[in-house]
Amino acid sequence: MEIIQKLFANELIVSILLSLLPLVFIIAYALVVLYTEMKVAAHIQDRVAYMRTGWHGLLQPIADMLKLLQKEDIIPDKADKLLFRLAPIIAFVGTYAAYAVLPFSSIYIGSNINLGAFFLVAVGSLVVVGILMAGWASNNKWSLFGGVRSAAQMISYEIPTAIAIIIVVMITGSLNLQDVTKFQDGGIGNWVVFGGPSPWLQKLMLMPFTIITFFILFVSSIAEVNRTPFDLPEAESELVQGFNTEYSGMRFAMFYLSEYANLFTVSAVGIALFLGGWSSPFGTFMSGPVWGIFWFVAKAYIFVLVQIWVRWTLPRLRVDQLMYVSWKVLTPWLFVCLLSVGLILVL
């Protein structure tokens, strides 16, 4: 950060460069995840996925991206042109804004604000607006169904996510994600998922609740990024492609990119809150600002891998089951955890 500041004395250039950094990361990362997802999906189904472009198809994601860039941008005749054009941008802005508060390393965080976790929840809802807008503007029944389903799903799953974040905030005592991570620094034992760096008795009492909270955050984060088993908004077999049925070319690519960027965001939130963020699992060994980036990305990647694994294992939920899981299972359990953690902390 300071190197860039020294290189370019101008304040404006520095801030533009710093804000573009995550974009470069997202694109590179989306390519990697795209490749991983296809390969994992194929091998789970006893196939081999692409093998021809480059060694074991390594260049395929780049080819896919180039293909999407070249495709014709079709806007339906009866669509609401303005909203149709605006929707992917809003969806992407919503995801991208979340990167401002992700602590990639002990020295790099886009914006070190005190309300980081709150900002994440608030900005995350912007994606719903984009998706609902896309569903409405397409003037297509499938799209509208997808958009409405997505809105219902994301609103109901925002509540478990928010409560899970509150539980961590209660333990760490800060909404700033950088502080939350620093709180857990110093080895695997200090991670919030194992009770955080507290006296052993308190830790032992906290542990079951934090593990349940982490698990619930994981489930609701999958639901928030609209992935199987919660992929109702884009259920292929029922809704063609849901809200992005009518999109093509660049605009579709933006939705796609925002989906993968969102995937990383929820993983990053999960690890920043529960799994020590950029801190090394071995205490001081392999820790430092550069190792910090490595640990952050590696942990998030493992998180994403598990999400891919879940995706290719489970079938899709029904709409009523989806609501049941959120309102009757995740939320009450989280309330129990919230109360218990509060009690333990007061004691």
Next chain:
Amino acid sequence: MPAVGTYFYNIFHSLYTVIVGMKITIKHLFTHSATVQYPTVKMKIPERARNRLYVNIDDCIGCDQCSMACPVDCITIDTIKSTPDVDLGLTSKNTKKRLYVPRFDIDIAKCCYCGLCVWPCPTDCIVMTDVYEFSEFDRKKLIYSFSNMSTDEIAGAQERLKKYDEEQAAKKAAVKAAAPITPPSSKPESSAS
């Protein structure tokens, strides 16, 4: 079970089944794939698989049995009788060939790969091969001609047959003129078909 019990049972049962499913998928993640890289690696096809037809024209005696057996009429055979003075050679089963085969066309686009033409062949010259990659951009290219006779050879054979027939007719007429006991028989009809 009371309602509360069902609630907890459902939660733990669903978690348990999810874990069972995920165990299965991770097992498959590390097994060998069931597919092959097709154009470079090919799966072995069964021994008696029926694919493209091949005709060993040197063995063909022009008996037309395969064409008659064909349920979709994709085989067209023309024949020309040979004259006694030419020897067409023997087939691999030591039967004498008596007919020229100027045309032996198989429209493989029509072929239904039933294999019915293979069994009647007395000389086993029409066979199913294991070739299955023969798509074409032009449908006409799917009509395979197996005959190895050139147009000159066909014309020559027809000429000779015509001459022979005329000679035979002349002989017959001479015989008739010598002994006109029987009523005049029909005119020579047979010619090159």
